[in-house]
Amino acid sequence: MNDLVDLRSDTLTAPTDSMRAAMASAEVGDDVYGEDPTVRRLEERVAELFGHEDALFCPTGSLANVLAVGLVVAPGEELICESSAHVARAELGAHAVLGGVTTRTWTHPRGLVDVDAVRGLYAPDMGPFFVRTAAIAVENTHNFAGGTVQPLESLQGLRAFADEVGTKIHMDGARIWNAHVATGTPLSTYGAVADVMAVCLSKGLGAPIGSLVVGDADAMAAARVRRKRLGAGMRQVGILAAAGLHALDHHVERLADDHAHAQLLADAMGVDPAGVETNIVVAQVPDAAAVVAQAKSQGVLVSAVGPRTVRAVTHLGVDRAGAETAARVLGGLLPA
Numbered sequence: 001m002n003d004l005v006d007l008r009s010d011t012l013t014a015p016t017d018s019m020r021a022a023m024a025s026a027e028v029g030d031d032v033y034g035e036d037p038t039v040r041r042l043e044e045r046v047a048e049l050f051g052h053e054d055a056l057f058c059p060t061g062s063l064a065n066v067l068a069v070g071l072v073v074a075p076g077e078e079l080i081c082e083s084s085a086h087v088a089r090a091e092l093g094a095h096a097v098l099g100g101v102t103t104r105t106w107t108h109p110r111g112l113v114d115v116d117a118v119r120g121l122y123a124p125d126m127g128p129f130f131v132r133t134a135a136i137a138v139e140n141t142h143n144f145a146g147g148t149v150q151p152l153e154s155l156q157g158l159r160a161f162a163d164e165v166g167t168k169i170h171m172d173g174a175r176i177w178n179a180h181v182a183t184g185t186p187l188s189t190y191g192a193v194a195d196v197m198a199v200c201l202s203k204g205l206g207a208p209i210g211s212l213v214v215g216d217a218d219a220m221a222a223a224r225v226r227r228k229r230l231g232a233g234m235r236q237v238g239i240l241a242a243a244g245l246h247a248l249d250h251h252v253e254r255l256a257d258d259h260a261h262a263q264l265l266a267d268a269m270g271v272d273p274a275g276v277e278t279n280i281v282v283a284q285v286p287d288a289a290a291v292v293a294q295a296k297s298q299g300v301l302v303s304a305v306g307p308r309t310v311r312a313v314t315h316l317g318v319d320r321a322g323a324e325t326a327a328r329v330l331g332g333l334l335p336a
């Protein structure tokens, strides 16, 4: 395994030795009883980082998204999002199946917020004829668009629009940490744009598991009930929350290294490095499956996220030497 450079996803990180040590010594209690001090510390810390009242620890980002969206969109109401958003494409219909949520989308080649498009889609309550728009979801950074960062002015423009018409904003911030490190925008500034958020500890931050819903105290109390109803009330999970706290202490600023490694890959893969803002490089190729297979035979794992789209994601588990190896291999397969 050690000689493989695995760029399929930043979910593939393994906990470091010091993270494992923090997990082993975590103080725990029964979190369904609200008695796990480590989980509470993580929830309070994450809430404070984003300037919200409270947060709720979840096993996955998909569940955090379902709970967050469920707080702002009732069954039979509508969520507007970008067409390649994770909530629309990669959660296996969870919002429809579990939440009765319908979706309409705008499309942007870089996955970005388009306030004019949202304005065009937005549907006020018009009685028993049309689905009412209850919320707008925005993904920051945008995964399938290549780790793009939502410009702050667009987010603030969207907030102004939401306030104008009285709708809510959900931010899928699975990789909000990457946006923060890439731009220097404070997490609380991103937090101020959203009514509810979902953030992941298990991507570039390197925790083995863990995401949080972020929002106001009443909303988190409601999400806590629904989390249990969906079967995700957890017991002595301070052992997992400790990994998240360790990641917040040690793995946020280092995301800059992942971003630098992504620049190296972009350059080698013939992708404009200026378009690679964080840790995800997306390249268009004639045959994605062939590139994946050829790269694998040379010890570099990347993924096909479409028939002609290859994705490489840098992370904690890939050092400079690994990134240089991958750049050499991928550069040979994808003429710059």
Ligand SMILES: *Cc1c(COP(=O)(O)O)cnc(C)c1O
Residues within 6 Å of the ligand: 059, 060, 061, 062, 063, 065, 086, 087, 139, 141, 142, 143, 172, 174, 175, 200, 202, 203, 211
């Ligand atoms: C990974 C990810 C999630 C959550 O995924 P899980 O695998 O359920 O933890 C949500 N949104 C985005 C943009 C993601 O990349």
